[in-house]
Amino acid sequence: MTMTDLVDAFTSTKVTLREAGIEDDFFLDLVASRLLIERIGESNNLDWWDSLVLSETGRARLADVTPKTRLKSQINLALNVGNKVESDRLPEDSISLFSFGPQVESRLTAAIEEIEADEDLTLDALGNFTVQSLDELADLVRSVSDVEFAPTVQ
Numbered sequence: 001m002t003m004t005d006l007v008d009a010f011t012s013t014k015v016t017l018r019e020a021g022i023e024d025d026f027f028l029d030l031v032a033s034r035l036l037i038e039r040i041g042e043s044n045n046l047d048w049w050d051s052l053v054l055s056e057t058g059r060a061r062l063a064d065v066t067p068k069t070r071l072k073s074q075i076n077l078a079l080n081v082g083n084k085v086e087s088d089r090l091p092e093d094s095i096s097l098f099s100f101g102p103q104v105e106s107r108l109t110a111a112i113e114e115i116e117a118d119e120d121l122t123l124d125a126l127g128n129f130t131v132q133s134l135d136e137l138a139d140l141v142r143s144v145s146d147v148e149f150a151p152t153v154q
Helices: 003-020 025-041 056-065 070-089 102-113 124-128 131-145
Strands: none
Touching: 003 025, 003 070, 003 124, 025 070, 025 102, 025 124, 056 070, 056 124, 070 102
């Protein structure tokens, strides 16, 4: 996987969220960013937290338990994990990726509650994203940073 995979996972997530009914561009970016970070930190990636909500395993389990509201359940669970991890480590009332304060969070919660039940909408691209993508990106950045650039003559 490459940087393109990272961008594709983010873009695909935004498309899915828009198709599910989230229309506000800020909320689309915010939720997609949160979900991408949540996926990167899952147990089968960087293992920042004990979660597999967005992995293939998590998707399959939620499909069995909540087939009609799987997408909404997956989003809510993933955002709750990120929020819990942050709130355990940050001072109370901090503004952070998973907590933009009560006004924004209540509006975001309302937008997520409006997500339509559609069994065809999934976060597959995000779930298939792995840390290998990030390792390859880091290798690419390191290889580019080792290149010496000669000044150009005009």
